[in-house]
Structures are given as structure tokens and as C-alpha cells.
Amino acid sequence: MAPQDITTDHRQNGQRGNGPATLPPVESPPVESSPVESPPETATPTEAKSTKSLKRRWPLLVLAGAGLIAGGIFGGRWWAYASTHEETDNAQLQGHVYQISSRVAGTVEQIAVDDNQRVEAGDLLVQLDPHDYQVKVQQAQAALNAAQKQAQAAQSSIAQADTSAQADVTSAQGGITGAAAAIADAQAALEAARAGVPVAQAGVTQAEATLQKAATDYQRYQSLYAQGAVSAQDRDGARQAYEVAQAQRQSAQEQVRQAQAKVTQAQEGVAKARAQLQTSRGALQQAQASGVQTTVNRSQFEAAQAQIAEAEANLKQAQLQLSYTAIQAPAAGVIGNKTVEKGQQVQPGQPLMAVVGNDLWVDANFKETQISDMRPGEPVEITVDALPSHTFTGHVESLSPASGAQFALLPPDNATGNFTKVVQRVPVKISIDPASVSGFEGWLAPGLSATVSVETEGE
DSSP: OOHHHHHHHHHHHHTSSSOOOOOOOOHHHOOOOOOOOOOOOOOOOHHHHHHHHHHHHHHHHHHHHHOOOOHHHHHHHHHHTTTEEEEEEEEEEEEEHHHHOSSSOOOEEOOOOOTTEETTTOEEEEEEEOOHHHHHHHHHHHHHHHHHHHHEEEEEEEEOOSOOOHHHHHHHHHHHHEEEEEEEEHHHHHHHHHHHHHHHHHHHHHHHHHHHHHHHHHHHHHHHHHHSSSHHHHHHHHHHHHHHHHHHHHHHHHHHHHHHHHHHHHHHHHHHHHHHHHHHHHHHHHHHGGGHHHHHHHHHHHHHHHHHHHHHHHHHHHHHHTTEEEEOSSSSSSEOOOOOTOOEEOTTEEEEEEEEEEEEEEEEEEEEEOTOOTTTTEEEEETTTTTTEEEEEEEEEEEEEGGGGGSSSSOOOOSSSSSOOOOEEEEEEEOHHHHHTOOOOOOOTOEEEEEEEEOOOOO
């Protein structure tokens, strides 16, 4: 503290006392004569505070400047990227899904694959029981052999000559007469058989009525027997009558079936008799026109050849049906949605499983405002949500000929008074480069969500 300050303090203390205080004399230090120097310049408190505040804010200002520079660089890069790229996350992986179904009816004998199993084109998937179709092949083969024999017989008869035309005419006329009589007999038998059907059906109706009455009586006697109102003999008699009525109904139904069978048999007899008549008439014409016998034989040979062609077609059809019992993979892929089981009875067109093909692409739904600079062949970067750390590459293959809304079940109709404009989505098909998919085949599947970025050429 300066001497003046001490003196002042003592004076002040002395004035607070009861009387005047006597201060000791203070000797002043010797003052040397020297030139007068100005005191050193010192900063004011306000300037000091400003300096300290500036020092404290300097790192913040540096960080803010660096942030502005980084933001400018990022913004410039983003602008450069956004001006040449179109991006959307409204995209999905797509692929060929082959629905496997049977082309013929049959029982599943063997299932050669399981869910999520990889198969190649032509691999056996399901084997149906082939025995029924093998029998059809044998029948068709037998029919072909018969047609070939007929053709051989017709061909061998071409060179033969009719040496006894009159005998043939007489024989043919007799055959016509016999065939006509056979037709009359067959028609009479058909009418008799048809008449027997209503009679048999009436017998069924009567038998059913008798059975219903016997059943009612039996139930009544059963109830009375339980109440003790009738004897067991009466109840047994009612049951016997009921059983007899059942047997009578079955007999009547069998008579109806026999009557219907007689009608069918009689119809076949009429058809056979008419065929015989046609044969006899043909024989008569052949006998009368013995001069054109060779032409007739040649026609028969041509008909036999036509039968051979038909039999061959039937054989091929039977063989195709047999081959359809072995259901094979239409393309290479992975089995999914398998619903068939061994021993199951399947029908044509019934879904059995699906084969998901190996070919994959992306359907990206861009806004209509994003496709102005989009062209087929432009490079694309693809990120799948299932593999966010890996970027696949591809290129634009094609753009849809219409917006996605036009392919909806109920397309929007804008011809209304309350029309509201909505930005439409246009499907874009994007092919995936096979090289970028290498090593990730097992993770990519149709239906997975994706994000795509198309590098457009711009204006």
C-alpha cells in the first residue's frame, strides 16, 4: 500500500475515536531529480474483456469456418450428384417364378425334391403312378397293329379279281335280306327293352314304398316292444318284413339296371344290324361293279391307311400322357412353396410347387418427374435392404409403356369434376450385372426391397 493510503487510513481511524489522534511524523523518501517520464500504457478493463472473449471464441470461429467449408464442399458434391442421378427406394427384386402343376390326373408316387432345393432344367420333380397310362399306350399300340394288318389285307386284295360276280350278287342280296331282318328283330328287341325299363322303375318305386312302410312298422314295433306292448316275436316279424323289403328294393333296382343293360345291348344289336346291312349293300355294289373292284380295294386300302394314321396319333397321344406322369423342372432354379405330398391325388392344373429361376432384375417405380433424362443402358447402383453393406451394379433395360396405375385392377378415371393431380409412378426394368451378384446368389430373391440410383446423362 502507498504511504498516502496508510496516512489516510490512520486519519480515518483517528476521526472515529473519542479525540483527535496524534500521528507520528512521516518522512518522505528522498526524491532524485530525473527527467519526467510518462507512465506505461495499460489497457482499459473493457478492452481486456474483449481480448479474452475473442481468445475464447477463436476455436469456435475456426470450427464454424471449417463447418461452412465442409458444408459447401458437401453441398457442391451433393448438387453435382443430384443433378446427374435419379434415386428411389420404391423398388423390388423380381424373377421368374415357374408354377409347377400336373398336366394329367394321377396319384403321386414319388417326390424327388424338397423345399429350397436347387434343381436344373429337366430334373425330375414329381412322379405320378404311370400304370394307367402304360395300359393306354398298350391299347393304342394294339389298335395300330390291327390297322396295319387291315391295310396289308386291303393291299393284298387289290390284285385279286372277282371271278364269280353273280354268286357274289346273290350272296350279297341274301346278306341284305338277312341284315334287314336282323335290324327288324333288333329294333323289336330294343322296343321291348325300353318298355321293360319303366316297368322295372315302377317296381323300384313300389319296393321303396314297401320298404318305407316296413321300416315304419319295424320302428313302431321296436318302440312297442321296448314298452312291453308287443312280444319279441312280433318285433322280429316286423324286422324280417323290413329286411325282406330291403331285399325286394335291391332286387327291383337290379331289375332296372338289367333293363337298362338290355336297352344298351339292343341298341348295340340295332347298330350292328345296320352295320351289317351297310356291309351287305357294299358287298352287293362290289359284286355288281366287279369291273371297278380294283378301285374299291384301293379305296379300302386308303381307308386303312387313314386308320393307321389315326392309330399312330392315338399312340403318340397315349405316349405323351405317359410322359406327363414324370413332372420335370422347366428351368434351373430353387424349389419353393411345395404343397404336394406322396399318395396325393392331383388333377390337371393343380399347383404342386414353384421353381424360382436364377434370373433376377429390379422393378423400380420412379416418379414421372424423374424419368425425363432416363434412357436404356444407363448405369445403375442397387442396394438391397437385406444386404445394405453391398452395392450391386446394373443398367436400365426398359421403361414401362404406361404408369403403374394403368395396370391396376381398377385404373383411376380422371374425367371427373373433383380431379386431384397425383404424381404417377412409372415402372423401370433394371438388369443386374452378373459379376456384381457373384457370391451373393443365395441372399437375393424376388420380392426383396431395394434402393436404386440411376446415373442419367442430363442436359
